[in-house]
Amino acid sequence: MTGQGRDTLVGGTAILMWGALALLTTWSGSVPPFQLVALCFALAALLGVANWVASGEDPRRFLPRAPVVWLVGVGGLFGYHFFYFMALRNAPAVEASLIAYLWPLLIVLFSALLPGNRLHWWHVVGAFIGLAGCALLVTGGGAVAFRGEFAVGYAAAVACALTWSGYSVLSRRFQKIPTGTVAWFCAASAVLGILCHLAFEQTVWPQSAGEWLAVLGLGLGPVGAAFFAWDRGVKHGDIRILGVASYGAPLISTLLLIAFGKAEATLVVAVACLAIVGGAVLAARDLLFPSAKGKPS
Secondary structure: OOHHHHHHHHHHHHHHHHOOHHHHHHHOOOOOHHHHHHHHHHHHHHHHHHHHHHHOOOHHHHOOOOHHHHHHHHHHHHHHHHHHHHHHHHOOHHHHHHHHOOHHHHHHHHHHHOOOOOOEHHHHHHHHHHHHHHHHHHHOOOOOOOOHHHHHHHHHHHHHHHHHHHHHHHHHHHOOOOHHHHHHHHHHHHHHHHHHHHHHOOOOOOOOHHHHHHHHHHHHHHHHHHHHHHHHHHHHOOHHHHHHHOOHHHHHHHHHHHHOOOOOOOHHHHHHHHHHHHHHHHHOHHHHOOOOOOOEO
16 A cells, blocks of 8 residues: 555545544533533643653744644634534534535545646546535435525534635645644644633533533543544645545544434434445545546546
C-alpha cells in the first residue's frame, strides 16, 4: 500500500470514531452542548500535550505563527460546532442535520480545486449516493418540509457544512504544518467553548461516574484523537475518498444506537446502509483498483 493509502486509512479512523459520537453523547447526561464541547476540547488538548511529552517534543515547535493557520484551524474545529448548535437551536433537528451533512459532498467537490487532484465521475456519483443514504437515515424515509420561519437555522446549517468542508480542504494547503498543531487548535476551541457556554447556557455537570466516563470517551475519541487522525488524512491521504467515506459516520452511529437499544432496525436503515457503503466503494475505486483509469469530470 502506498503512503497516501495508509494516510487515507488513518483519516478513515476519524470517521469510525465519529460514529460513536451520538451514543457517547446520550450517555453523557444533560451536560449542555457548549459546556460539553469545552470539556471535550480541553481533553483533546491534553491528549496532544501528552503526545508531546511522550515524544520529547517542544510544544513551541507546534505553535502556529501565521494568523491564517489559526483562522483555518480554530475556525474549522470550533466554527463547525458553533454553527451546528446554532442550527439546532433555530431549526428542526432533521432539516438542520440534513443540510449540515452536505459537508462530505462539498469536500469531494471542493477537492477538485486542489493542485494535482483530478475529480472523476465515480467520486461525484459515489458522493451523491452516499448523500442519498445519509438523507434516508436522517429523515427515516419520511418527507422533509423546509419552512421560512427557520431560515436562520437553515443558514447556520449551511455555514456548518461550508465550515467543515472548507477546513478539511484548506488543511491540504498547509501540509507542512505538523499534525501536533491540532492540540493548540483544540485548546483555543476549549476556551471559546467556555465563553459560549457562559453566554448561552446554564452549567450542568455529569451526575454519575458513567456520565463522566462518557465525557472522557468523547474527549479522547470523537472530539479528540479523531481530529488528529483527520488532519493527517486530509493533508496526506486521498481527500475525495475520505469525503465520501464520511457518510459512514451517521451509518455507524445509527448501527451503534440500534445495538444498544436506543434506535430500531428498519428497512430504511438497511437501504441506507447499502447506499452509503456502495457509494464509498465506488468512490474508493482508485484505492481499491489502482490500475483503474478514467478521464476527469
